[in-house]
Amino acid sequence: MTDALTRLLNENDWLMADGATGTTLFNMGLTSGDAPELWNVDEPDNIRALYRGAVEAGSDIFLTNSFGGNASRLKLHDAQGRVRELNRVAAELGREVADKAGRPVVVAGSVGPTGEIMEPMGSLTYAGAVEMFHEQAEGLKEGGADVLWVETISAPEEYKAAGEAAALAGMPWCGTMSFDTAGRTMMGVTSADMARTVEGLPNPPIAFGANCGVGASDLLRTVLGFAAQGTERPIIAKGNAGIPKYHDGHIHYDGTPALMGDYAVLARDCGARIIGGCCGTTPEHLRAMRHALETRPTGPRPTLEQITEALGGFSSASDGTGDDAPQARRTRRRRG
Numbered sequence: 001m002t003d004a005l006t007r008l009l010n011e012n013d014w015l016m017a018d019g020a021t022g023t024t025l026f027n028m029g030l031t032s033g034d035a036p037e038l039w040n041v042d043e044p045d046n047i048r049a050l051y052r053g054a055v056e057a058g059s060d061i062f063l064t065n066s067f068g069g070n071a072s073r074l075k076l077h078d079a080q081g082r083v084r085e086l087n088r089v090a091a092e093l094g095r096e097v098a099d100k101a102g103r104p105v106v107v108a109g110s111v112g113p114t115g116e117i118m119e120p121m122g123s124l125t126y127a128g129a130v131e132m133f134h135e136q137a138e139g140l141k142e143g144g145a146d147v148l149w150v151e152t153i154s155a156p157e158e159y160k161a162a163g164e165a166a167a168l169a170g171m172p173w174c175g176t177m178s179f180d181t182a183g184r185t186m187m188g189v190t191s192a193d194m195a196r197t198v199e200g201l202p203n204p205p206i207a208f209g210a211n212c213g214v215g216a217s218d219l220l221r222t223v224l225g226f227a228a229q230g231t232e233r234p235i236i237a238k239g240n241a242g243i244p245k246y247h248d249g250h251i252h253y254d255g256t257p258a259l260m261g262d263y264a265v266l267a268r269d270c271g272a273r274i275i276g277g278c279c280g281t282t283p284e285h286l287r288a289m290r291h292a293l294e295t296r297p298t299g300p301r302p303t304l305e306q307i308t309e310a311l312g313g314f315s316s317a318s319d320g321t322g323d324d325a326p327q328a329r330r331t332r333r334r335r336g
Helices: 002-013 024-026 038-043 045-057 071-077 078-101 126-143 156-169 190-200 216-228 257-272 283-295 304-311
Strands: 061-063 104-111 147-153 174-177 206-212 235-239 244-247 248-252 272-277
Touching: 002 104, 024 038, 024 045, 024 248, 038 045, 038 078, 045 061, 045 078, 045 283, 061 078, 071 078, 071 126, 078 104, 078 257, 104 126, 126 147, 126 156, 147 156, 147 206, 156 174, 174 283, 190 206, 190 216, 190 304, 206 216, 216 257, 216 304, 235 257, 248 257, 257 272, 257 283, 272 283
Parallel strands: 061 104, 104 147, 147 174, 174 206, 206 235, 235 272
Antiparallel strands: 244 248
């Protein structure tokens, strides 16, 4: 049987994903340093509201509140024995919201990095990573997630381990990496490297791409890097809402809804088929993105100059693949 995400991809030219989980929960009162996953049990109404915010703004896909729901991350909160429970409830709440949406909405079980460095640089073995991801995947599957959504990964070995865990759980999966160091992931992976890695996996994802990182411009340069490899696999773009700024004791992202509308259309034109936001992206941003995607015609693939003119300059001169960026201004247009 075809999974829910593949069905939607077969029926639509593009799909809209959700926005920021952390930003929204902090706005609801989550304290820095607390485990958001504990709210699945302790504050379920807030998690339902998180999911509903994305659905009501037009998202076709939303991620569960389980990004740090692996044993390594939960151990920091003495909750390593609750992996299955917290992930199951995250997905159950998501299933509840999606099933009331009145249209097909995909519940994507969020799986973040383990937080450990893999061998040989660190102590985490490949088998250990697979085991950790598998435990989380089983909880998300039990709760009714349609697909596993692996995100913010830096190391190809960890990405591969997550794919193996998805296979062990019998779950379809998607996976994004975060390109935040001069066009590369923290572990040095470029967009071209990732595209090649994905196609070489024994259990490749339904879709792959980039999330988080530095800013929307940088992320779209990475998406162009994926497309340049000639991949036919759907590409995911989940960029931050502008650049983070520190104001009055908290982080604020300066991307306006209008800017994110421009980003969404450019992401589609760059070749992305699943388009969402990451840090700082609120339902207000998502509504602007949905409106822009629905009302603006598809255009030709944008140049780097066109991206920087619309969204602001890149944070580095190169994306790591040898393609240099234009000397773009750091100003932003369409801030309204």
